[in-house]
Amino acid sequence: MGDLELRDDLLPEDEGEASLHETLVSRMRQLMIEGTLENGQRIPEAELCRMFGVSRTPLREALKVLAVQGFVQLRPNRGAIVAPIDxxxxxxxxxxxxxxxxxxxxxxxxxxxxxxxxxxxxxxxxxxxxxxxxxxxxxxxxxxxxxxxxxxxxxxxxxxxxxxxxxxxxxxxxxxxxxxxxxxxxxxxxxxxxxxxxxxxxxxxxxxxxxxxxxxxxxxxxxxxxxxx
Amino acid sequence: MGDLELRDDLLPEDEGEASLHETLVSRMRQLMIEGTLENGQRIPEAELCRMFGVSRTPLREALKVLAVQGFVQLRPNRGAIVAPIDxxxxxxxxxxxxxxxxxxxxxxxxxxxxxxxxxxxxxxxxxxxxxxxxxxxxxxxxxxxxxxxxxxxxxxxxxxxxxxxxxxxxxxxxxxxxxxxxxxxxxxxxxxxxxxxxxxxxxxxxxxxxxxxxxxxxxxxxxxxxxxx
DNA sequence: GGCGGATGAATTGCATTCATTTTTTGCAGC
DNA sequence: GCTGCAAAAAATGAATGCAATTCATCCGCC
Incomplete structure (x- = not known):
């Protein structure tokens, strides 16, 4: 306990500190905006989990958010699809x-x-x-x-x-x-x-x-x- | 197999079939709109879980959605509060x-x-x-x-x-x-x-x-x- | 008596697991 | 060979469990 450790977290920085949730939301949105995920395409959760290296829980939270924002369409018990904008x-x-x-x-x-x-x-x-x-x-x-x-x-x-x-x-x-x-x-x-x-x-x-x-x-x-x- | 069973699920009805997720979102939003949950008040997940009789997973998904809609404010690692509209x-x-x-x-x-x-x-x-x-x-x-x-x-x-x-x-x-x-x-x-x-x-x-x-x-x-x- | 730091309790974030629904595969019958 | 049903496989919805962070309480110290 002899050494005093200078803590530099006094300034929270506020940026670059994106939570996993926010990261997932913006990265998945990016995939759809860029067209990597095509319109109407089915989005299997498991595949996205492998892609981002996270479990289903935070991924599903991100999907719910993206649904509100109109980027994906959630069909009960039938998974999510990239919202088809006709x-x-x-x-x-x-x-x-x-x-x-x-x-x-x-x-x-x-x-x-x-x-x-x-x-x-x-x-x-x-x-x-x-x-x-x-x-x-x-x-x-x-x-x-x-x-x-x-x-x-x-x-x-x-x-x-x-x-x-x-x-x-x-x-x-x-x-x-x-x-x-x-x-x-x-x-x-x-x-x-x-x-x-x-x-x-x-x-x-x-x-x-x-x-x-x-x-x-x-x-x-x-x-x-x-x-x- | 002698009896032909008339299936009445041909018309999906589309209403009254609100999923748990949608129910949670709208009920929690209602709580805040009605003022049952006061502005700036902390929202412990556990309490809401008891209130609605669900586990934390769907509840947290609902909170994430409500955050996007501006009704709650999520503070990383510090829980959610009812969005204080000043x-x-x-x-x-x-x-x-x-x-x-x-x-x-x-x-x-x-x-x-x-x-x-x-x-x-x-x-x-x-x-x-x-x-x-x-x-x-x-x-x-x-x-x-x-x-x-x-x-x-x-x-x-x-x-x-x-x-x-x-x-x-x-x-x-x-x-x-x-x-x-x-x-x-x-x-x-x-x-x-x-x-x-x-x-x-x-x-x-x-x-x-x-x-x-x-x-x-x-x-x-x-x-x-x-x-x- | 007030203040700062440490320890335990509570809470959050995420992973894992279980139950239910949907989709696919296989097979019998026509 | 095609249709229709049944079982298996896969995917989704939700609950539980565990690690990490935060909050509350307590103790020592000034």
């Missing part, structure tokens, strides 16, 4: 997201600070760079970050959370729209207008542009899906 | 709900059918009756049903789901506002205007009235809470 469900999602985009626009325009502007502007320029270089995967990722950043400027955590949930549901279809290069160019042009409205801090204008951007993305996605099938 | 969190909820109210108004006005109108009108008149008789608990319940019904007219299931989630979070504070009888009268008057806009099928008008109604309810709730504390 095209008919895409429009309602975008419709709801449109309402949130509008609120984001209204509030972000009023609450945006100079630091916010600088940060989102940096993202915007990164987006432009990836577009010029044709790095579509990077573009898609940055696009996600751009809209998430806008949501955060709203200052409403619940709004952010809800918004990101919708984004993630839609995210599973992004590859479909990415193929549509003309849409990407149009999309970036719309971002340009969004940035202008944000810098000008004009709530109604920003809201309208975000809503329009959302609607156009929705239509492009529906067109792309229609082409495939 | 007044600062009320405004963001109403702000988000306002965006949904607007969407509900826009879409409901366009998609409402005559049957919808009849049903919601019946609710509306019931509301008026309970108001006259001063049955505030019934009024509150019917008020919830009224707004839920409006959301359903929108025809967007995801919107309904999200909307009801917000309503339930707020629901825990309804008793505070119910005390404010003048607000109830005002609220009903606003419902009258909402019904007029719905019958007239004027999207922008209905949306504006729902948004205003939402905002006034928010202010009334904040005032009531401020008075208490």
């Amino acid at each position: 095209p008919e469900q895409i429009r309602p999602i975008f419709e709801l997201k449109g309402a949130l985009e509008r609120l984001i626009g209204l509030t972000a325009a009023e609450r945006v600070t100079q630091e916010d502007l600088d940060a989102i502007d940096a993202l915007h320029h990164e987006l432009g760079a990836t577009l010029e270089q044709g790095q579509m995967d990077d573009y898609t990722r940055l696009n996600y970050a751009f809209h998430k950043g806008l949501a955060q400027i709203s200052g409403n955590a619940l709004l952010c959370e809800t918004y990101e949930g919708l984004q993630q549901r839609i995210w599973r279809y992004r590859f479909v729209v990415n193929e549509d290069f003309t849409r990407v160019a149009d999309s970036f042009a719309e971002h340009e207008q969004i940035m202008i409205a944000l810098r000008a801090r004009t709530p109604l204008d920003l809201a309208a542009r975000l809503e329009a951007h959302n609607m156009r993305t929705c239509e492009a996605m529906l067109r792309a899906i229609a082409q495939i099938s | 007044p600062e969190q009320i405004r963001p909820i109403f702000e988000l709900k306002g965006a949904l109210e607007r969407l509900i108004g826009l879409t409901a006005a366009e998609r409402v059918t005559q049957e919808d109108l009849d049903a919601i009108d019946a609710l509306h008149h019931e509301l008026g009756a309970t108001l006259e008789q001063g049955q505030m608990d019934d009024y509150t319940r019917l008020n919830y049903a009224f707004h839920k019904g409006l959301a359903q007219i929108s025809g967007n299931a995801l919107l309904c789901e999200t909307y009801e989630g917000l309503q339930q979070r707020i629901w825990r504070y309804r008793f505070v506002v119910n005390e404010d009888f003048t607000r109830v009268a005002d609220s009903f008057a606003e419902h009258e205007q909402i019904m007029i806009a719905l019958r007239a099928r004027t999207p922008l008008d209905l949306a504006a009235r729902l948004e205003a109604h939402n905002m006034r309810t928010c202010e009334a709730m904040l005032r009531a809470i401020a008075q208490i504390s």
Whole structure:
């Protein structure tokens, strides 16, 4: 007992300390967002247990959570399947997201600070760079970050959370729209207008542009899906 | 094997067949909505297990789900507490709900059918009756049903789901506002205007009235809470 | 008397086990 | 060869058990 041990856990760090539950939820969600697990595909618990090296108890808890978030569908006594989003469900999602985009626009325009502007502007320029270089995967990722950043400027955590949930549901279809290069160019042009409205801090204008951007993305996605099938 | 047995499970009924998981989730949520479990109160798993007569496994799954829905707060290794909604969190909820109210108004006005109108009108008149008789608990319940019904007219299931989630979070504070009888009268008057806009099928008008109604309810709730504390 | 640290009790996190339901496999009958 | 039932195998739902963490109590010390 002679040695005093310096404890460095005084600062809990709060990050990097993701619990197993949270890890499982986000990793499984990632599998579905990335498309590793296909829509409608059955998810045998045992296989996922081997995959993640955990027992069924925490895995099932994660499945229950993902069911609430709409990523998986639980069928009593018959296991879970990756929630099959059919095209008919895409429009309602975008419709709801449109309402949130509008609120984001209204509030972000009023609450945006100079630091916010600088940060989102940096993202915007990164987006432009990836577009010029044709790095579509990077573009898609940055696009996600751009809209998430806008949501955060709203200052409403619940709004952010809800918004990101919708984004993630839609995210599973992004590859479909990415193929549509003309849409990407149009999309970036719309971002340009969004940035202008944000810098000008004009709530109604920003809201309208975000809503329009959302609607156009929705239509492009529906067109792309229609082409495939 | 001589007797042919008529099987009546051809129609799965789909209702009344709530799984244990769903039952636990809704019953525990009810406890918190009703206020049986107070805000910030610790929830020992063992006690809830006794209460519901189940083991910890399904109960913990339910807790995880309720955490996602924002009703409980899970602290790693330290158990769950009833999510303490402080007044600062009320405004963001109403702000988000306002965006949904607007969407509900826009879409409901366009998609409402005559049957919808009849049903919601019946609710509306019931509301008026309970108001006259001063049955505030019934009024509150019917008020919830009224707004839920409006959301359903929108025809967007995801919107309904999200909307009801917000309503339930707020629901825990309804008793505070119910005390404010003048607000109830005002609220009903606003419902009258909402019904007029719905019958007239004027999207922008209905949306504006729902948004205003939402905002006034928010202010009334904040005032009531401020008075208490 | 108040405070800090140690020990035991209680609680949580996860793994394992048991019971029930579903799915698959096998076989008799047509 | 195909259909239909029956038993086996597999998967799910829930309970129990065990390790680890947290909480409560107690004791020594200032």
